[in-house]
Amino acid sequence: MTTANLPQSTAAFSLDQDAREALFTAARSAIAFDGREVDADMVTRAWDLAKFGPTSNNTQPLRLVVARSEAARAAVIEAAMPLNRPKLEQAPLLLVAAHDDRFHDHHETWAPGMPAVFDRFESNPEMRASLAHSGAMLQLGYLIVALRAEGLALRPYGGFDKAALDASLMPEGWGSEVILGVGWPASGDDRSGERRGRIPAGLGIREL
Numbered sequence: 027m028t029t030a031n032l033p034q035s036t037a038a039f040s041l042d043q044d045a046r047e048a049l050f051t052a053a054r055s056a057i058a059f060d061g062r063e064v065d066a067d068m069v070t071r072a073w074d075l076a077k078f079g080p081t082s083n084n085t086q087p088l089r090l091v092v093a094r095s096e097a098a099r100a101a102v103i104e105a106a107m108p109l110n111r112p113k114l115e116q117a118p119l120l121l122v123a124a125h126d127d128r129f130h131d132h133h134e135t136w137a138p139g140m141p142a143v144f145d146r147f148e149s150n151p152e153m154r155a156s157l158a159h160s161g162a163m164l165q166l167g168y169l170i171v172a173l174r175a176e177g178l179a180l181r182p183y184g185g186f187d188k189a190a191l192d193a194s195l196m197p198e199g200w201g202s203e204v205i206l207g208v209g210w211p212a213s214g215d216d217r218s219g220e221r222r223g224r225i226p227a228g229l230g231i232r233e234l
């Protein structure tokens with residue numbers, strides 16, 4: 027992976043080039059891993075970083091199922107689209123990122139002393155569902171970067187039957203969003219293939 031022509035920040039507090047590569051420019055959506063198991067405390071550490079990313083009103087609707095047991099792992103793989111199954115089987119650890127339909131039950135944590143927020147979300151299930159989904163996806167982005175910051179590699183998977191996985195594995199009130207196949211980076215080819223193009227700043231940013 028070439029890093030030539032990447033912008034170099036001059037800010038004293040910015041992450042150095044190695045960190046930028048580990049989090050973004052050299053990190054791939056990996057299929058192959060080195061086979062070592064991923065300890066539970068690695069996932070907890072990544073969670074404890076990702077939880078600080080901003081969310082709407084600090085609502086934090088992301089939840090995570092760690093499919094550690096054989097039965098839980100099998101349920102995740104069974105819900106996946108057939109093309110994704112052999113890829114998921116190669117990941118030492120499967121996580122399911124989900125949203126909590128009742129994230130407002132925890133308002134004393136995320137908005138202490140503001141009981142009115144509970145009523146606002148309780149009385150508007152449509153708005154709540156929309157925020158649960160968008161907030162969980164936003165936090166998933168933080169989690170992906172946090173897992174990489176812990177030295178792990180991963181591939182996200184949206185190709186699976188959400189209703190089936192919700193029925194077979196999800197705790198009450200949690201709705202599955204994205205599966206993550208997680209492991210330690212492979213020493214050689216991570217089987218993610220040639221990296222596909224990225225939208226350049228000239229196309230993606232408009233300064234008005």
Ligand SMILES: Cc1cc2nc3c(=O)[nH]c(=O)nc-3n(C[C@H](O)[C@H](O)[C@H](O)COP(=O)(O)O)c2cc1C
Nearest residue numbers: 053054055056110182183184185186204218221222
């Ligand atoms: C929300 C989401 C859903 C995805 N779904 C799938 C999937 O079902 N199967 C798959 O093989 N890859 C899936 N991917 C992986 C993307 O194809 C991959 O991240 C993208 O091509 C960039 O690859 P790179 O990180 O190696 O550059 C998904 C990624 C995201 C973020």
